[in-house]
Amino acid sequence: MLKPRNIGAYRDLFVLFTKYGRKDFRLNLSAEDLFAPSVESEAIESDVKARAEAFAQALQKMGPTYVKFGQLLSTRPDIVPQEYIDALEKLQDDMPPFSFADVEHIVEEELGVRISKAFSEFESTPLAAASLGQVHRAMLRDGREVVVKVQRPNVAEQVHKDLEAFTDIARDLERHTDIGRKMNLVASIEQAKLAMYSELNYLQEARNTETLRVNLASFPQLYIPDVIHDFTSARVLTTELVKGRKVSKLTPLALIENNYAALAETLTRAYLKQICVDGIWHCDPHPGNVFVRESDGKPEIVLLDFGMVARISQEFQDEVIKLLLAISSNRGTEVAESCVRMSQTRERFDAVKFNRDISTIVAAVHDSSPRSINTGQLMFNVIAIANNNELIVPPELTMLAKTLLHLDAITKKLDPDYDPQRVIRGYAEDLLGAKLAQKFNPRNLYPALLDLNQLVLDLPHRAREIIDMTAAGRLTFGIKLSQAEEFLSGIHKIANRITVGVVIAALLISSAMMMRVPTSFRFFGLPGIAVLGYVAAAIAAMYLIVSVLKRDREDRERAKLKGK
Template identity: 30%
Template structure:
């Protein structure tokens, strides 16, 4: 039964890809047999749209897992060109709500009591509905105003099937394509599965909120809603209801007379503190996830997507920021190469030249006018061009900063994110120099490398013994062998094509001459069979098949 479900979903996925003009990708993965010819014909109408627009339509049509995948890919400018990123950023995770009776049944099943005993009131109409769950406003029996998030029925089964198929597709891409091998798609699928499973588990979202609230304890400018753990499970999340003005409602902020500059500064400081000092940040601070309270207090909502930065990652990011601020190309290059995995095929001289051009673009720009999010986005564009694989947490950070910069610019065009980030970056650097941190760093270094240093003499002695006895093995690998073999395949295919055409011409001429010589005997030979016509038809079919096979291989 499970195998049947997988095959049915496989057909749906590959036919959707083919319908929107991605049949070539299906063929590269070796799944062309699952695509109907009707889909391939209809795909010609879709190719008038851009590749990014067609990819967005694929994600929307395939449902919640692929909508989430598109949203994650929209944070990866190191993997996809900018026009595709912009299209995927338009993906909307909004679907029709599911019936209130299902919400009631789920809440009662998870919390073990009738809804009327748990809540004094519970709105039948949701505040918002998404592909994974929907949110209702309610009031506890003790009088507290809350929001209750309920998971959509059967969504876990659908997502589990899709994730297993994505793992398969990742392995197929690594097996059949060079780009799949380079970007390690199976690892990316595993990382995406881990992120999506966390979003499915509402207790993980509750823990994220608790950690952020702890990080901002004592800060009167930031509000993080509390979690009611007694009314929370992995499928139901109950949190404090926060009533305020949406950050995007600038007119309402003006009508109430609230200071937009203060709000912008509080928001920027809150996000940058999460990134630079705490290493744990809200990864999607768009206006719908932030509300404003009296006094310019900013409240964050929806903690399903968060980012984490280790001390090393924070150091790398600070080095990148300081390199931009000080207009130092070497610092920028060092930070980017430490963040990503730089392959041997990267032309470092060309990369340094492009970084120098980027630096010169900001050379005469006043310090307060440097747009940090835009500058980081341009660096990620370079990463895409030079095939640097940037870790996911840093691309999440880049998206968060780009979103933050857009919101802050709307509230206070004169506020500089860089100006707020620099003192926090220096604070982080000073933290690394305090005695306690130096001791901790030395201890971690000793644990990481102490064993290696102690083991080094034994390994070196073993290596020298192999050299003396002649047992040492030197492994050589030709870096461009795959490209050379592909080129030879094309030459062979073209040569075969020419020989087949020549042979076909000779056979055709022979058949014509034979037909002319045997015209006086009639059209049929050998027991009254139309040998000439059959031979000509067979030769034609063989030539057509060979031409089709050569073209389908993509190496012509």
């Protein structure tokens, strides 16, 4: 339910999307839409671009939570057009910085020491400013160069307040609109809340960094900066300074002089391991968070900013492997089946239509040239088709698509002819070997052995109980009718309507008969009792009609909610 204290936020969101997103956002996508030619794209391009720039500026004025929301939208090409993506991507590290006085106050409060005591140098001008914080270059007393990320003042409180309003709106939209239900808005907002709360805790980011450093130690061409734990707190994160160049800033000359194709393959393999083997991955590898540097005369990839990570279970990992292999091998039916296994189905789900739609888009991508293949875009298309076919896709799959979309952009920047499908197929054997070793690890077999031991011990006793109860005639079976209550409710509803209908008919018949009986009590020259009977019948009929319409509408709403 919407809360009065959040009225301002509700108004801002309503104005924002009515003014900018109503014309341009695609909230309902079918397989036919993916192959339909663009209509009058040149005529409206300038208008769309202007609206996109205005939308991004409006988000920036509304605060950090809205900026973060815009950044998430920039990774949804299935919803927003390219003009919006280009405008929203500028929000990643192009925010106004906050004052150095605030930086000093936060650092000294968090670390419990003056900046001049902890650091021999601390630049007042930030290297970059983002929605939740900004980074400064500094030097420790022992001579190590570091970067210090400082959280914006009071940003945590503002984010909590804004996310509460987002959740209220998502619940209402999901309860009352088909679009809200199809897009699984509440689960998506909850996933975003977890990600943002994690990003606001720099101690959690430090732990994420250390975990991924260990998990990716087998990739020598990939580097993750070390965390300086003694100078890290919930709102201050200190890591070693890594000198390099953002992937987004690589010039055509640098790409010609250096062969980065091997780096693109290494990066893809590293992410496949994170997602499919480790079950925890860095899900924000946008070009601003990925650097290239020279180490011992060889190029090396550097990953930064581990505030946003995603985690999935081993069962989900197995499904992701099947999904990616099916995509790379043009097996559309297997892609659809894997997607169904990971998702929840509603009552109106049509498996045949969904298989056909997914097979169509997978085949179209497989027939494309390596330059035009975008696995992340394909994943978002699969999600959009699933939403349109009465499937509830888990938010983790959306995070995976977001990661792959960023990864595609980076690898294509490093190697324009890069073919991710080839690498996925080539790495499949290593992935399967790693998964089998993981599954048959003795530590994973202990619970199964304990269960088996308990089963062996209990089986003779349970079997004897069943035999004894059968011999004594005491063995019974219980059947639970899961929909008995709904069935009985429907019967009662029909009986009530029939009863009211019979009463109306009786009133009409009796009133018609009373018209022939002369009485002194009259209305407009007609027998009064007969007129009262007709009025009562009319009121009862109106009640019946209204109650039927109202109850049917409630039943439809309940069915939609149950379909979730």
